[in-house]
Amino acid sequence: MDTPFSNPRARSPAIQDLTDEQWHRIVPLLPEMKDHGPRRGRPCIDIRCVVNSVLWVLHTGKPWHAMPDRYAPYQTAHRYYLRWKNSGVLANIALTLFDTDAMLARPITRRSDPRTV
Template sequence: MDLTDQQWKVVAAILPEDPVRDDGRGRPWSDRRKVLNGVLWILRTGAPWQDLPLRYGPYQTAHRS
């Protein structure tokens, strides 16, 4: 079960803005909502990071967040 739009609105309000490089270089930031939902999935299921479903993006990204 992922965060509802209402729950995400509350969480997003307390997260800092994504940093932006002055030179415009670098990889774009991952979708924060998708990453947080992935972390919550791991906490709910107790599964290892490698078992994170692809709908949450690469497990390495969620693990580093």
């Protein structure tokens, strides 16, 4: 099944943020949403904004630093992307939202290394 994430021809610059229904379906998958009691230090980031940020990059195929200002800082979104990809959370999100983990079959890599092997 092709999703906007697995089929590069289906990519377009317009993407909708998660609906409330989609958000409620993936909240249990996010370790950050579990209550850990009172916290100190930096204020917590809006995890829904981070999820929308990651999905925007995966959908558009654009670099992290090109995210529109309405999304999370690109460094934060990228850090969560790596954490969720390595822990399997991102695959679970894809399965929950799109009934497939095909979006993970196309890792985002941008290499400009001109070296030859």
